[in-house]
Amino acid sequence: MQDDYSFFKTAILRQTGIDLSAYKERQMKRRLETLYKQHHFYSFRSFFQRGLQNDPALWQAFFDKMTINVSEFYRNKKRWERFEFDILPQLLETRGKLQLWSAACSSGEEAYTAAMITSKYRALTDVSILATDIDREALQRAKAGRYQEKSVREVVPAERKRCFDEEGNHYRVKPMFRDTIRFKRHNLLADPYPREQDLIICRNALIYFTNAAKEQIYHRLNQSLKSGGFLFVGSTEQLFSPETYGFEHVGNFFYRKRHSSSRLW
Ligand SMILES: C[S@@+](CC[C@H](N)C(=O)[O-])C[C@H]1O[C@@H](n2cnc3c(N)ncnc32)[C@H](O)[C@@H]1O
Missing domain, CATH: 3.40.50.150 (Vaccinia Virus protein VP39)
Structure with missing residues (x-):
């Protein structure tokens, strides 16, 4: 059986076309774990199946967490x-x-x-x-x-x-x-x-x-x-x-x- 995060990566790729395995794993996993715990899920699988699949608002929370949007005019x-x-x-x-x-x-x-x-x-x-x-x-x-x-x-x-x-x-x-x-x-x-x-x-x-x-x-x-x-x-x-x-x-x-x-x- 696929491990928890592999299951999640496959499911996200299928649903959104975004390949999480192209992102540094430790950082990405940690950020997303923090997110699912904040929303009272106990695993990536439950977050996907019971969270994302049922609550469209959670998708934006997911995108916010996976993309880091910090920017400013004339940065550096x-x-x-x-x-x-x-x-x-x-x-x-x-x-x-x-x-x-x-x-x-x-x-x-x-x-x-x-x-x-x-x-x-x-x-x-x-x-x-x-x-x-x-x-x-x-x-x-x-x-x-x-x-x-x-x-x-x-x-x-x-x-x-x-x-x-x-x-x-x-x-x-x-x-x-x-x-x-x-x-x-x-x-x-x-x-x-x-x-x-x-x-x-x-x-x-x-x-x-x-x-x-x-x-x-x-x-x-x-x-x-x-x-x-x-x-x-x-x-x-x-x-x-x-x-x-x-x-x-x-x-x-x-x-x-x-x-x-x-x-x-
Ligand atoms: C920290 S921001 C950088 C913003 C700006 N380039 C700057 O330096 O101020 C990183 C951006 O990369 C985007 N990003 C992450 N994965 C991406 C992908 N696969 N394709 C396109 N953009 C992506 C995120 O959505 C985020 O807005």
Whole structure:
């Protein structure tokens, strides 16, 4: 007989298409155990059969626990400075219309940050930004574009004024940015990847995956980029041997797709 967690993983995969075995097991199991105990279940099996199957509200609690949605505007500000003053100028010099993809965008702060910075140098009509996440609820928040003060604490006052409307004690992203970004559900483990991207921002999501899953994702991200396009990763997500995936390292947290890399994944 399957052990308790294996049963749960299989059941979740069947019902949602989400493969929990691609996530680091110890962390994921601990988070989900905490959840089922809070709801007075005694096993993964009972949580699935008697909880999730009977109570739609529990599904959102499950998604909230399995996806960690923390994000903010200009998260790790120095890296966005590197993007603005080093990576973006290279793209602007060589490309016409820019295609950017914020993968695992959570509630949208990262995609909006990219739009806000890029808009200083290029009309947004010439920029297409796709922002994706597996979590529908986070995507709803992203589309609404309405944030608490703590989300914008890294945004300097002049930029706050240029990019947000104040609504009581919230900040609403101005329509010109909301209209530029297409938010869409996308599972990095299962769905086809968009192609011909100039820049992919994929930060603070891959840390939750197993090495095998990460390797596959890095290959696929590489295939999504145009030759010479850039990948922007998170703090603890540096690639050990980027050339294995068709990348070259171009300074902390940025990789460029090598010109010779055309292998289809
Ligand atoms: C910590 S947030 C990162 C948000 C943003 N990239 C940042 O760095 O601020 C991690 C996000 O990864 C998403 N995620 C987890 N598994 C995913 C998958 N298989 N496909 C797409 N997104 C996934 C979660 O829903 C969550 O919103």
